[in-house]
Amino acid sequence: MSGNIQVRTARRTSMRLAAALIAGALCFSIATAACDAHAAGYPERSIKLIVPTTAGSGPDVLARLVGERLVASMGQPVVVENRPGAIGTIGLNAVAKAPPDGYTLGIITTAYLAAQSLIAPMPYDTERDLSPVVVINWAYPNLNIRSTLPVYSVSELVSEAKAKPGVLKYSSQGIATAGHLGMKLFEQQMGIELVHVPYKGGPAATTALLRGEVDICIAGMVTMAPYVKSGAIRALATFAPRRSAAHPELPTMAELGYPQVEFSGWSGVVAPAGTPPEVIERLSMALADIVAQPDMKERLGQWDMEPAGLGPPEFRRLIHSELQRYGRLVREGVSLSHGGTGAY
Numbered sequence: 001m002s003g004n005i006q007v008r009t010a011r012r013t014s015m016r017l018a019a020a021l022i023a024g025a026l027c028f029s030i031a032t033a034a035c036d037a038h039a040a041g042y043p044e045r046s047i048k049l050i051v052p053t054t055a056g057s058g059p060d061v062l063a064r065l066v067g068e069r070l071v072a073s074m075g076q077p078v079v080v081e082n083r084p085g086a087i088g089t090i091g092l093n094a095v096a097k098a099p100p101d102g103y104t105l106g107i108i109t110t111a112y113l114a115a116q117s118l119i120a121p122m123p124y125d126t127e128r129d130l131s132p133v134v135v136i137n138w139a140y141p142n143l144n145i146r147s148t149l150p151v152y153s154v155s156e157l158v159s160e161a162k163a164k165p166g167v168l169k170y171s172s173q174g175i176a177t178a179g180h181l182g183m184k185l186f187e188q189q190m191g192i193e194l195v196h197v198p199y200k201g202g203p204a205a206t207t208a209l210l211r212g213e214v215d216i217c218i219a220g221m222v223t224m225a226p227y228v229k230s231g232a233i234r235a236l237a238t239f240a241p242r243r244s245a246a247h248p249e250l251p252t253m254a255e256l257g258y259p260q261v262e263f264s265g266w267s268g269v270v271a272p273a274g275t276p277p278e279v280i281e282r283l284s285m286a287l288a289d290i291v292a293q294p295d296m297k298e299r300l301g302q303w304d305m306e307p308a309g310l311g312p313p314e315f316r317r318l319i320h321s322e323l324q325r326y327g328r329l330v331r332e333g334v335s336l337s338h339g340g341t342g343a344y
Helices: 002-041 058-074 086-096 110-118 154-163 178-190 202-211 221-230 277-292 294-302 312-331
Strands: 047-051 078-082 104-109 130-139 142-146 169-172 195-198 216-219 233-238 265-272 305-310
Touching: 047 058, 047 086, 058 078, 058 104, 058 130, 058 221, 058 265, 058 277, 058 294, 086 104, 086 110, 086 130, 086 265, 104 110, 104 130, 110 178, 110 265, 110 312, 130 277, 130 312, 142 154, 142 202, 142 221, 154 233, 169 178, 169 202, 178 195, 178 216, 178 312, 202 216, 202 221, 202 233, 216 221, 221 233, 265 277, 265 305, 277 294, 277 305, 277 312, 294 305, 305 312
Parallel strands: 047 078, 047 104, 169 195, 169 216
Antiparallel strands: 104 265, 130 265, 130 305, 142 216, 142 233
């Protein structure tokens, strides 16, 4: 009798297990089908592209250039929205907290990664809360000075800075931006002391140099080109590993005997973590195609930028390595209290 009870109990247990497995498989199939359906119909409305800096800045100009082309590729409007402040964390936090449906994207650059080492507590974790989509470009800034500063080479600038420690001032797009981190690297490697004056975005930093409020500014040709061409600003060298095709007259730091101060940046597109992989893939492929277009390459080249087109896996590895790299630089001397107005 007890044997029959055990058999019936075992059968009921097996049936419950089978039912649970079938239910689980059914739920998975439904979820997968829903995800596939979402991806197949994506996008069905406008896409928001958040730029965590001011209008007219390098990332903003790049976002609008990419956004225009993404409209044609995706068949839906792309709305660029500027949310500057707090080293990019205001804008990127808005991306991280948005629904993971592919309708909110964000621009991220090298410099914004420094925020994780500077701000505590951070409202989001870059690696956990953001999904990499594509690296748009590599950017190589130049060392620019005001035209009235009586120096005409990098060596003369270094000599002037050593003769007057703590006197020469440089502007940046904000604390922990590329212009700030690049100049910290320049200071450390050259053994000089400069005064940092952070501004709210690239246009303001450039205006400060034009007005003579500061002496130096690291920035790319995306914002500096017209002023360098007119002679209002003097570019001394590029931080790139090779000379620019668009501006071959600018020597590299390595050519001048300073290979240790090579400096580059990048810009990319991210989405909220949890965005369906199919949507990420669709966006990544569309953006990579845009970056590979000849007219896009030409435009980037005019700004001393190179197309990248790295997909999600490579982008994720890049973010991880850059977080380590800039975390070290921040620990070696960058802080929120460094010089100037404190505006960022």
